[in-house]
Amino acid sequence: MNFGSDNQSGASDKVIHALLKANQGVSASYGADEWTLRAEQKLRDVFQTDLKAFFVTSGTAANCLALSSIVNPWDTILCHGHAHIINDELTAPEFYTGGARLQSLGLDSPKLKAEALNSYLDTFEGHPPHTAIPRALSLTQLNEAGCAYTLSEINQLTSIASKHDMLVHMDGARFSNALVGLGCSPAEMTWKAGVDVLCLGASKNGTLAAEAVIFFNPDLAANFEFRRKRAGHLLSKGRVLGAQMCAWLEGQHWLDLARTSNERAEQLAEGILASANAELVWPVDGNELFALIKHSQIEALRSEGAIFYAWPERFLGSSKHVADDESLVRLVISFNTSEREVRDFIRLLG
Amino acid sequence: MNFGSDNQSGASDKVIHALLKANQGVSASYGADEWTLRAEQKLRDVFQTDLKAFFVTSGTAANCLALSSIVNPWDTILCHGHAHIINDELTAPEFYTGGARLQSLGLDSPKLKAEALNSYLDTFEGHPPHTAIPRALSLTQLNEAGCAYTLSEINQLTSIASKHDMLVHMDGARFSNALVGLGCSPAEMTWKAGVDVLCLGASKNGTLAAEAVIFFNPDLAANFEFRRKRAGHLLSKGRVLGAQMCAWLEGQHWLDLARTSNERAEQLAEGILASANAELVWPVDGNELFALIKHSQIEALRSEGAIFYAWPERFLGSSKHVADDESLVRLVISFNTSEREVRDFIRLLG
Amino acid sequence: MNFGSDNQSGASDKVIHALLKANQGVSASYGADEWTLRAEQKLRDVFQTDLKAFFVTSGTAANCLALSSIVNPWDTILCHGHAHIINDELTAPEFYTGGARLQSLGLDSPKLKAEALNSYLDTFEGHPPHTAIPRALSLTQLNEAGCAYTLSEINQLTSIASKHDMLVHMDGARFSNALVGLGCSPAEMTWKAGVDVLCLGASKNGTLAAEAVIFFNPDLAANFEFRRKRAGHLLSKGRVLGAQMCAWLEGQHWLDLARTSNERAEQLAEGILASANAELVWPVDGNELFALIKHSQIEALRSEGAIFYAWPERFLGSSKHVADDESLVRLVISFNTSEREVRDFIRLLG
Amino acid sequence: MNFGSDNQSGASDKVIHALLKANQGVSASYGADEWTLRAEQKLRDVFQTDLKAFFVTSGTAANCLALSSIVNPWDTILCHGHAHIINDELTAPEFYTGGARLQSLGLDSPKLKAEALNSYLDTFEGHPPHTAIPRALSLTQLNEAGCAYTLSEINQLTSIASKHDMLVHMDGARFSNALVGLGCSPAEMTWKAGVDVLCLGASKNGTLAAEAVIFFNPDLAANFEFRRKRAGHLLSKGRVLGAQMCAWLEGQHWLDLARTSNERAEQLAEGILASANAELVWPVDGNELFALIKHSQIEALRSEGAIFYAWPERFLGSSKHVADDESLVRLVISFNTSEREVRDFIRLLG
Secondary structure (H helix, E strand, O other): OEOOOHHHOOOOHHHHHHHHHHOOOOOOOOOOOHHHHHHHHHHHHHHOOOOEEEEEOOHHHHHHHHHHOOOOOOEEEEEOOOOHHHHOOOOHHHHHHOOOEEEEOOOOOOOOOHHHHHHHHHOOOOOOOOOOEEEEEEEEOOOOOOOOOOHHHHHHHHHHHHHOOOEEEEEEOOHHHHHHHHOOOHHHHOHHHOOOEEEEEOHHHOOOOOEEEEEOOHHHHOOHHHHHHHOOOOOOOOHHHHHHHHHHHHHHHHHHHHHHHHHHHHHHHHHHHHOOOEEEOOOOOOOEEEEEEEHHHHHHHHHOOOEOEEOOHHHHOOOOOOOOOEEEEEEEOOOOOOHHHHHHHHHHHO | OEOOOHHHOOOOHHHHHHHHHHOOOOOOOOOOOHHHHHHHHHHHHHHOOOOEEEEEOOHHHHHHHHHHOOOOOOEEEEEOOOOHHHHOOOOHHHHHHOOOEEEEOOOOOOOOOHHHHHHHHHOOOOOOOOOOEEEEEEEEOOOOOOOOOOHHHHHHHHHHHHHOOOEEEEEEOOHHHHHHHHOOOHHHHOHHHOOOEEEEEOHHHOOOOOEEEEEOOHHHHOOHHHHHHHOOOOOOOOHHHHHHHHHHHHHHHHHHHHHHHHHHHHHHHHHHHOOOOEEEOOOOOOOEEEEEEEHHHHHHHHHOOOEOEEOOHHHHOOOOOOOOOEEEEEEEOOOOOOHHHHHHHHHHHO | OEOOOHHHOOOOHHHHHHHHHHOOOOOOOOOOOHHHHHHHHHHHHHHOOOOEEEEEOOHHHHHHHHHHOOOOOOEEEEEOOOOHHHHOOOOHHHHHHOOOEEEEOOOOOOOOOHHHHHHHHHOOOOOOOOOOEEEEEEEEOOOOOOOOOOHHHHHHHHHHHHHOOOEEEEEEOOHHHHHHHHOOOHHHHOHHHOOOEEEEEOHHHOOOOOEEEEEOOHHHHOOHHHHHHHOOOOOOOOHHHHHHHHHHHHHHHHHHHHHHHHHHHHHHHHHHHHOOOEEEOOOOOOOEEEEEEEHHHHHHHHHOOOEOEEOOHHHHOOOOOOOOOEEEEEEEOOOOOOHHHHHHHHHHHO | OEOOOHHHOOOOHHHHHHHHHHOOOOOOOOOOOHHHHHHHHHHHHHHOOOOEEEEEOOHHHHHHHHHHOOOOOOEEEEEOOOOHHHHOOOOHHHHHHOOOEEEEOOOOOOOOOHHHHHHHHHOOOOOOOOOOEEEEEEEEOOOOOOOOOOHHHHHHHHHHHHHOOOEEEEEEOOHHHHHHHHOOOHHHHOHHHOOOEEEEEOHHHOOOOOEEEEEOOHHHHOOHHHHHHHOOOOOOOOHHHHHHHHHHHHHHHHHHHHHHHHHHHHHHHHHHHHOOOEEEOOOOOOOEEEEEEEHHHHHHHHHOOOEOEEOOHHHHOOOOOOOOOEEEEEEEOOOOOOHHHHHHHHHHHO
């Protein structure tokens, strides 16, 4: 019963065998190999547009390289208070951008609201060059509360950003889960909705370590090759990343994996809703659930081997009260979480 | 009637003439001159302790060099939402520290409260190396709302910081105004109260451009020479800074200047309190006042030549309501603001 | 006939199958997995000492993270003019160290000579804080001219470094080839010879992408976790690196692979020595050869499918004259270069 | 008898009195004052072209801010081995540029030769994104050997730079001495000769602390305001810099001061040429002399109070032999060095 994190699974069978196959023989180094080129082409097909894509091994590298491509070292990046970039990537955003600043827009709701963004920008009154000015908006899809922004919400937020001369970054660590949840196309959820650069995460959903930084406006990618090399993220054996991405995207494999996770997550959500011992705190739009669970039940689950983590209660903002006999936990479903694990969890939850 | 900023005045007569005098003849360069050495010694006398002091030309340089001496590039610096370092120094803190992060602790009260600090730290739950951890607390004295932390408040805040292995920086851009307001000794307001490094501002109160970075724990200063040189803040003609600081500290000149400003500020505060057209929003503990003034009066004052600036109303937090016919303004008194300017302002305010 | 680079081969069968096996099931993330812990333990055994080891995916990341652990942003790092860190890692060393400087010590000989190092340091006359001072020496073993420093040479160079308060970094991208060439123990070639931190490269000799940063003085590793995370080089699935390293070190597999490469390189060297159409420019101590080859032969080789690269002739320094009808080329042997490829090359060279 | 450095003099009487006068009353802050605006306009007159100018307090700040405006963090800056930026500004260039690299082009001649620059660039063979590519050339005028590049030499060097897509920075710490020496116009020595950005130094020749960064192509200045503020080099009291620069440029005062220094330097040079105890090592084109002086004479001079510094003999390159009984010293003349000091020095030299 592992609900610890979707990064605790390995790669899918398809992906690992594609890597095994690509490992044979010699190939050009530093991303000039056939797999890398093919993976970039596949992304053009998937996103139905021209684009520039670069592959790296970690989400932190992808996000921070992307952000460094759209802000100056004296700009501010706005994000929700839950964002991975502000909570879980140490000060990598500052390191990569040369010192740009992250500004959290609060924890009052699990998703960033247009009103909150408008209100911040309308009352900001910065005076350059003294004040760092917002120049980028970073959205996470699926976000860190497990919620997906709807197309309408994304469009609304990116319009506000655009009005204020800001570019838009999307942290898509769980992009496929959000996409399957919304049932829309990759294009609709990104460039058609005003996203300038996407970090498409594959490591949490079927690859070993492979993320794509995708620029829908190729001009923004002008220096990416230099930024990636300078950070030590240009792998000599490019096929390692290219082969994973090819297999992952092939035949909608990535969406199949995400669909499996989301279905299990829905089952788990239903079990929690039906239980008197637990309560979901945010809508479940993908493969992550956040629940307040009675301490007695947490103990019971753990004693039976269930793995999951407590989540900082500050992330609830002021909206939720946590009773003395319960705690906030995060439950993450991976593509290889079994139905049986879900059923066992529900049974033990009571 | 200039209430624009205390940085719009020149140096005091004493200071400028000391500079004129020090300008004669040759002297050793790069801070090895007699004035620099004497100024550091004077600071030891003034603060009644051994210390290491370094002089630079700007408050931003002083603050950011100081902060870079007490945090790692992957640490967080806590400060009040009003702080100059987070609002008015662009991303200099990030630049100097190599990418450390500033975390604002809100705008709910004009001074940072012990409860707010405790609450933040107690619910923080960072998990290294993923989360940037608070390793410094920055206090501003006089703060950017014009208020002075009492000795008891400073002690309380630095104790909390210390309990969490954080060092304490004091931005003393208007240190002398706070000191005169509290009527305590420099030692009591700093190292005796748990401050590790002080940026003592002189530029806003009688010098042309001279700030001292003062380390009460000399170990923290180990690399300061390198940091200052690397930032281009080591002046070849050290006497420019040394001579200003000597004259400023000599015979309590700095305190006399601050006392004059504070007295005028008190007169102005009384005038505002007595007016039906204006309201002070925060206590006046030094030489800065923040008031809501009726638009009709703002126009009347400006048409008579009064200079003062609107202040972003977001800094009021949620505590104050601003009516449609009024705006928030900042009024700053300098050592050479005349009584007459104050009287005229009050008269025009009505 | 691929002599392009040892990074154009995939992983060895043992390594890729170990990865396939490790991919099964769930495991702890961020380096807390069993393979990572076991790999670090194996390195302790291999180097016969306590040590701290960290795994990353690229040599540039390994080198630059290591260097950032041993110098301040205002220090200088000395290296040979051939060094990968100064020629092939863009400005990653500057990025990671926060702006430390690389100083090349020339191209007069393929290996850095004790006399050159002594001469540089003895005549340096820096005056802090104005001059950046040498605080680290970086040696490459096998170096970029294909030569191995003997134990005596390493000891001599590190003694000089130590006398000048410098720490020593070893770029061991082809460490195993040098080790097999010298026939000494890993301990003798590193910490027993005065090396403080080693970047042990595996990607060029049997793994997909796996490098170890090894601190023989654990104090130097104090902040490494933060540095690696901040650079996006902490993989969520630590087993990817751990499993490769375990298999690579297991049963001397790494040395067997290097031995194979070195033997083929020796055969190739003999062929070149025997040819009237080519000349080796530097001693061959591992798996890299540098030769002046007649243009006619280069064409003949390439037309038969031989892959190899021209090498910038500036690296010859002033010691070698290049005739009009020849060019400098680099020939690299990998663990899976076949005897047949070597024989064919020699035959075509004539 | 002070020949230590031209930065050991104070400001000229005209300049210090202008500062005293500008100190009266209130004025706009952060460079919006009348003196700053007037100084920028004066520079347009002096250089007979439109330009953007910014004032800072130190040469290191000026140089490094300028360089950061013309290179990316992954580029290389070429300079002569004598350059102040590589020898005397710690790692400020790296700090300000975000990690760009300095490449010294040797010490074989006191001025950078077109052949040396051509030879470096023609044999460079970088391969992006692996190799840092030269993108700026920095020339020092008067250079650190006391020599002035002729107009023809500047034109030749900047043409080579331009051919290789490099921009040109001029470190003009002693610009006025070179200008007076060559007897040309400021325009001829800069933008007409291919210089893109000039750091015009005034601190060594009549001001307290004031340098101008001058962009002849205003596009390059687009982000300068942000860079300066972020570095803490935007003074709140802009008139401090503006007033110094106005007085310095007024009525050719700056050139008069330089002419005085150069004349004294010429007298001193003649004395040394006539002496059997000393030898000039480089041509004297401004106010700096470098001489090999017999130890006996050095002692005699110092015992009579002469102040001057030994200069690292490595700067002689391989071109000069230093005998056992002599040392290399630097002698710098300031605008207020007296004829008497020069005569006394010559007399004691014997």
